[in-house]
Amino acid sequence: MDVLQQLVNGLSLGALYALIAVGYTVVYGIVQLINFAHGEIFMIGGFGALAVWLLFPAGNVSIWMLPLMLFGGVVAAVGVALLTERFAYRPLRNAPRLAPLITAIGVSIFLQELIRLFYGDIPGFPDSKRAIPFPQIEYVTGPAFNMGGLTIQRAALFTLVALAICAGLLYVFVNKTRLGRAMQATSQDPDTARLMGINVDKIIMVAFALGAALAAVAGLAHGLRYTNVDFRMGFLAGLKAFTAAVLGGIGNINGAVLGGLVLGVVEGMATFIPGQFGGSAWKDVWAFALLILVLVFRPQGLLGARVVDRA
Amino acid sequence: MTQVQTTAPTTDRDAPILAAENVTMRFGGLTAVDSVSFRVMPGEIVGLIGPNGAGKTTFFNCLTGLYLPTAGRVVFNGAVLPPKPRKVVQAGMARTFQNIRLFANMTALENVMVGRYCRTSAGAFTSIIRGPKFRREERETRERAQQLLDFVGLGPTTDALARNLPYGDQRRLEIARALATDPKLVLLDEPTAGMNPQETRQAEELIFRIRDRGLAVVVIEHDMRFIFNLCDRVLCLVQGRALIEGTPAEVQSDPRVIEAYIGTGPDSDAASASEQDRGRTDA
Numbered sequence: 001m002d003v004l005q006q007l008v009n010g011l012s013l014g015a016l017y018a019l020i021a022v023g024y025t026v027v028y029g030i031v032q033l034i035n036f037a038h039g040e041i042f043m044i045g046g047f048g049a050l051a052v053w054l055l056f057p058a059g060n061v062s063i064w065m066l067p068l069m070l071f072g073g074v075v076a077a078v079g080v081a082l083l084t085e086r087f088a089y090r091p092l093r094n095a096p097r098l099a100p101l102i103t104a105i106g107v108s109i110f111l112q113e114l115i116r117l118f119y120g121d122i123p124g125f126p127d128s129k130r131a132i133p134f135p136q137i138e139y140v141t142g143p144a145f146n147m148g149g150l151t152i153q154r155a156a157l158f159t160l161v162a163l164a165i166c167a168g169l170l171y172v173f174v175n176k177t178r179l180g181r182a183m184q185a186t187s188q189d190p191d192t193a194r195l196m197g198i199n200v201d202k203i204i205m206v207a208f209a210l211g212a213a214l215a216a217v218a219g220l221a222h223g224l225r226y227t228n229v230d231f232r233m234g235f236l237a238g239l240k241a242f243t244a245a246v247l248g249g250i251g252n253i254n255g256a257v258l259g260g261l262v263l264g265v266v267e268g269m270a271t272f273i274p275g276q277f278g279g280s281a282w283k284d285v286w287a288f289a290l291l292i293l294v295l296v297f298r299p300q301g302l303l304g305a306r307v308v309d310r311a
Numbered sequence: 312m313t314q315v316q317t318t319a320p321t322t323d324r325d326a327p328i329l330a331a332e333n334v335t336m337r338f339g340g341l342t343a344v345d346s347v348s349f350r351v352m353p354g355e356i357v358g359l360i361g362p363n364g365a366g367k368t369t370f371f372n373c374l375t376g377l378y379l380p381t382a383g384r385v386v387f388n389g390a391v392l393p394p395k396p397r398k399v400v401q402a403g404m405a406r407t408f409q410n411i412r413l414f415a416n417m418t419a420l421e422n423v424m425v426g427r428y429c430r431t432s433a434g435a436f437t438s439i440i441r442g443p444k445f446r447r448e449e450r451e452t453r454e455r456a457q458q459l460l461d462f463v464g465l466g467p468t469t470d471a472l473a474r475n476l477p478y479g480d481q482r483r484l485e486i487a488r489a490l491a492t493d494p495k496l497v498l499l500d501e502p503t504a505g506m507n508p509q510e511t512r513q514a515e516e517l518i519f520r521i522r523d524r525g526l527a528v529v530v531i532e533h534d535m536r537f538i539f540n541l542c543d544r545v546l547c548l549v550q551g552r553a554l555i556e557g558t559p560a561e562v563q564s565d566p567r568v569i570e571a572y573i574g575t576g577p578d579s580d581a582a583s584a585s586e587q588d589r590g591r592t593d594a
Contacts, residue, residue, distance in 0.1 A: 177438040177445070178424075178431055178452070185414050185425045192412045195375065197400035197429025197492055 005150055006268040012156030014264020015163035016225070019218035020241030021248070021256035022170065023211025029187040029251035030207045032097065036104040037084055038215060039238015040111035041077050045216025046134070046229040047115060048076025053135045063139050073216035080111065081212035082205060090201070108234075115231040131230040134223035141224050155225035162217050167257050170210070174253060179206060187251070236284075243291045249301025258302060266290050326389065328353045328496050328527045329404075333383035334373050336366070343369040345551040346383060351496065356518065356528045358542035358559075360535070362571055366551040367531045368409060371498055374529075375399055375406050388495060400429050405489035406498040409531070411481045415474035419465060419484050422473050423456035426491025459487040463517060479510040486517065496527045503534055515541055539563055547571070 023038045052072030053065060088107050092100045119132075136142070140158045144151045174180040186193040186203045194200050222237070223229045244263045248255025270286040271278055277285075294301065327350040336344040344366045351357050359367050372378040374385055376392055376399035385392045387402055405426075414422050431452055437445040460466050463483040468476060473484060482502055489497050499518070503511045511534065518541060522528055532538045538545060539559040547554045547562055549571045555562055562568055 173438065176449075178428060178433050178448070179438060181417075181421060181425050182428050184417060184421075185428075188414045188416060189412055191377070191396075192408070192414070193425070194396040195377070195400060195406065196425050196488070197397045198425070199397055 003269075003272070006271055007265060008150065008152055009156070010265035010268025011261060012153070012159050012225075012264070013267060014244075014261035015159045016218050016221055016237070016260075017241045017244040017263050018163055018257045018260025019159075019166060019214045019221070020237060021244040021260045022166075022253060023215050024242050024245040025248070025250055025253055025256040026183075026207045026211050028245070029253075030183065030190075031089070031093075031204055033089065033100050034104065034242065034250075035089075035208075035211075036101070036238065036242075037088075037107035037111060038211060039234035039236075039241065040108050040115075041081050041212045041234070042215040042219045042222070042237055042241075043115065043229070043231065043234030044080050044111065045073040045077035045212070045219030046223045046233070047073075047219075047231075048216065049073035049220045049223060050132065050134060050229055051076070061136060061138050063137060065135075066137050066140060069135075069137075070217065070220055073220050074213050077212040077216035077219065078209045081208045081215075084111075085205060085208045090204075108238075112231050112234070119231070131228035131233075134227055134229050136227060137224065141227075153225065155221065158224060159218075159221040162221055163257070166214050166217060170214075170253060173210075179203075183207060240287065243287060247291060247294050247301060249303045252301065252303050255301055255303035262302070263287055263290065325352075327351060327386075328388055329374070329529075330386045331370075331374065331383065332386065334370065334380045334385060335382040336369050336373050336378055337381045342551050344373060344380075344548075347548065347551075347553045348383075349546055349553070349556070351527050351529060353495070353527050354522060354525055355544065356522050356530065356542050358538040358545040359529060359531045359548065360533070360538055360545060360562075360568075361548035361554075364550075365548040367548055368500060369551075370548065371406065371500055371529075371531065375404060375498060397429065400492050400494075403493065403495035404498065405492045405494035405496075407482070407485040407489050407500055407502060409500040409504065411478075411485055413473040413481055413485060413488070416472060418470050418472055419460060419476065420453070420456050420469045422484060423459050423487050423491045424452050426488040427452045427455060430491075430493055456487075456491060459490050460484075462490070462520070463487045464513070479506050479513075482506065482514070483517065486521075490521070494526060496529065497521060498529045498531075500531045501533065502530060503532060503537055511537055535563075 020038065020042050023041065024035060027033055027035045027038070049069035049072050052069045053060070056065065084107050088103050089100050092103060139154070141155050144153045145157070174183060182193065182198045182203055183206065185196065186198060186200055190200050193203070219229070222233065240263065241260065244259035245256045246259070247263055248257070248259025267283040267287050270283040271280070273282070273286070276282075329351040331347060331349040333346040333348055334344055335342065335346050347370060359370070361367050369378065373380045376394050376396045379394040387399075387404060390402070392399055392402065414425060417425070431448050433445045433448045457466070457469065460469060463486055465480055465483055465487065468480065473481065476484060486497070486499070486502065502518070503514050506514060515537060518528055518530065530538065530541065542559055544556065545559050545562040546556045547565075547568050554567055554571065555565050
């Protein structure tokens with residue numbers, strides 16, 4: 001039963017990684033850029049949701065706040081992602097690949113510090129040394145469900161359901177719609193896509209926006225689950241999600257979802273490693289050890305890389 | 312065999328659909344295309360020939376907006392072409408490539424459906440909520456793509472991945488994808504490269520059928536028999552310059568063309584020799 005419990009914990013953690021990882025993979029599939037600022041987009045999604053909550057009379061925890069907060073998070077994340085694309089990455093479209101990569105790291109630091117600047121202005125909230133408490137919304141947080149010894153946190157369940165819905169919508173969008181087909185075409189051959197009348201700049205913006213929207217969902221889920229948000233939270237989450245994307249095969253959307261879930265489960269199962277190497281202190285080590293193993297033995301990832309389409 | 316509706320030519324029959332005026336393309340010190348002028352009338356099949364490195368593909372890239380010509384201009388359907396490939400496609404010009412450039416990991420049908428992109432407009436929002444416009448457009452796109460596959464003779468391969476198709480079929484799929492953009496003019500870059508004689512005959516017949524739908528066609532080709540059978544007019548480029556433009560018979564018999572092609576001959580050697588003699592007496 002313990003194994004089952006850790007499996008559930010791992011899956012819900014993995015769902016969070018998966019939601020963020022999709023953003024890495026979609027953008028990489030189209031512009032071959034590892035957008036290291038994507039973790040910060042996730043963080044901004046969380047803060048956007050918090051900001052909407054703060055706009056309303058204090059202490060409102062009813063369930064109808066949830067869609068409003070989600071909307072706020074998505075707007076903030078998509079807005080910031082599009083701005084970074086327009087002003088940081090687009091001018092470097094034809095530069096050597098290292099230039100946008102370094103820029104992405106710069107953007108990441110810039111966004112973290114930008115959010116930190118707001119800390120002092122939020123009434124009643126602590127300084128930058130402490131995390132900001134995230135509102136607890138009825139139904140999606142609160143007492144955990146108990147099923148025959150298995151404990152499932154409500155927020156964890158929320159994350160899993162959110163991933164299932166997002167992954168389903170994403171699949172339909174990429175495979176069944178005109179814009180999705182244009183995205184596949186652009187990722188396979190941008191020049192030919194242009195000659196088919198596809199506005200490649202627009203497709204790149206769609207890719208950034210899509211990734212940011214899912215990251216915002218993850219940001220909200222993270223806030224509900226860990227009951228706080230923090231300007232630094234995007235760093236490690238982003239790194240883990242990047243790992244998940246590489247694990248599944250970077251550029252492959254299904255792979256990102258699978259990679260996230262696998263990574264989460266591995267972290268969960270790390271608890272069972274005996275002695276000092278087990279437990280939560282070492283879970284990051286095992287997660288990144290898995291990444292190294294995959295890179296050595298299957299560099300294209302679990303599902304193969306570089307194609308934003310069927311595995 | 313085909314039920315594809317012919318798009319009625321909207322342009323005046325007497326005005327050229329495409330006119331290149333003194334197009335020059337330089338790459339650093341290399342002049343790849345040197346002030347070439349060239350016109351295509353609606354419903355005409357024009358061939359572009361020349362030895363390797365003559366600038367045929369560069370000229371094509373200037374025509375389709377992949378390159379902005381260093382000097383000169385390209386007028387298509389009465390307007391100067393914007394140097395943006397997607398605007399060029401919207402204006403009604405489509406092309407295929409010398410090296411096949413299909414979307415390898417999409418099915419044959421999906422490849423053609425991508426070609427419909429510039430003629431459809433369902434946005435992200437209506438796609439997500441699956442609004443009536445999205446569903447209607449999606450159905451029309453699918454039907455039209457299937458018709459085009461039938462038209463080029465790929466009807467049964469709808470769901471095959473493009474990369475798994477035989478070589479000749481990939482070439483025909485590229486043509487179907489180009490036709491999906493509703494062009495007024497198609498440019499085919501070596502459509503029969505690597506084809507066997509039977510496939511070449513099929514390609515010839517296909518190009519005639521495209522012309523019969525009211526489209527103008529420009530073809531780059533090294534297969535001289537194919538070009539001279541197919542084309543109404545032929546332009547020969549040598550070292551970036553237009554050497555001669557005229558009917559297949561004129562070009563075929565021009566001694567300069569034969570000289571440019573020395574060792575390869577425009578047709579079988581015996582035929583070319585007699586053509587050459589006749590050309591001289593005519594001149």
